[in-house]
Amino acid sequence: MKQNHNYSKDPQTIQTMFNLIAGKYDMINNVMSFKTQNYIKYKSIKNLNIKPHNNVIDLCCGTGDLAIFVKEIQPEANVVGIDFSEKMLEIANNKNSSNKIQYLQGDVTNLPYADDTFDFVVMGFGLRNILNAEKAVDEAYRILKPGGCFMHLDFGTHNFLSKIYDIITPISIRFFTENAAAYSYLIESKKQFPEPNDLIKDFKNKGFKLKGKTDYLFGVISAQTLVK
Numbered sequence: 001m002k003q004n005h006n007y008s009k010d011p012q013t014i015q016t017m018f019n020l021i022a023g024k025y026d027m028i029n030n031v032m033s034f035k036t037q038n039y040i041k042y043k044s045i046k047n048l049n050i051k052p053h054n055n056v057i058d059l060c061c062g063t064g065d066l067a068i069f070v071k072e073i074q075p076e077a078n079v080v081g082i083d084f085s086e087k088m089l090e091i092a093n094n095k096n097s098s099n100k101i102q103y104l105q106g107d108v109t110n111l112p113y114a115d116d117t118f119d120f121v122v123m124g125f126g127l128r129n130i131l132n133a134e135k136a137v138d139e140a141y142r143i144l145k146p147g148g149c150f151m152h153l154d155f156g157t158h159n160f161l162s163k164i165y166d167i168i169t170p171i172s173i174r175f176f177t178e179n180a181a182a183y184s185y186l187i188e189s190k191k192q193f194p195e196p197n198d199l200i201k202d203f204k205n206k207g208f209k210l211k212g213k214t215d216y217l218f219g220v221i222s223a224q225t226l227v228k
């Protein structure tokens with residue numbers, strides 16, 4: 001998985017960064033996505049057609065959005081979220097008062113699950129932050145049941161709109177947070193992350209078969225769905 005980054009993706013640094021920005025993460029995401037992120041996340045989960053009693057895991061769940069939408073759309077699913085930032089998980093758990101979702105702290109490059117455990121693995125805006133992204137994809141593949149589905153959601157093609165987005169967001173973010181450095185990192189990591197078609201090639205090299213690709217905001221955000 002080719003990523004030419006000139007900033008640190010050391011897991012400790014990434015974990016500390018997300019712990020620092022956790023309190024404002026949801027609010028800033030709404031600013032950065034012009035309030036579209038919830039709709040996009042909801043739609044990308046809805047499209048999966050998750051059935052009652054399916055086992056679903058949200059990798060790099062952060063403050064829990066994807067896991068929450070799984071439970072909202074399919075209340076009978078068993079839903080787990082995993083992330084290594086305890087502060088992000090704290091926010092996720094605050095939204096989980098009835099404990100319907102099981103959150104745990106852990107590293108997605110080394111998952112505490114047996115092979116063939118889950119019907120769905122979902123990951124939103126996570127892979128881009130992982131130094132050993134290949135290992136995370138291997139783990140997603142390993143814990144999926146044969147025929148199970150991996151949904152990866154992140155920024156998409158580096159098109160004209162996406163470039164405008166890269167210019168506008170750091171400016172608007174400055175109004176909302178003193179931790180602008182963390183968000184410069186996020187924009188930088190977005191620019192250097194492979195485009196969806198290259199990612200799909202990488203996923204196929206890991207054994208996945210492509211099921212579909214959905215573009216949001218004219219391709220600025222993209223969801224890829226793959227089958228084991």
Ligand SMILES: C[S@@+](CC[C@H](N)C(=O)[O-])C[C@H]1O[C@@H](n2cnc3c(N)ncnc32)[C@H](O)[C@@H]1O
Binds near residue numbers: 060062084106
């Ligand atoms: C940009 S946030 C995405 C959060 C959420 N999925 C969303 O869509 O809003 C990336 C998350 O990945 C987590 N993360 C990064 N590397 C990780 C790793 N190796 N293991 C577990 N979590 C990781 C961070 O702690 C952070 O919460």
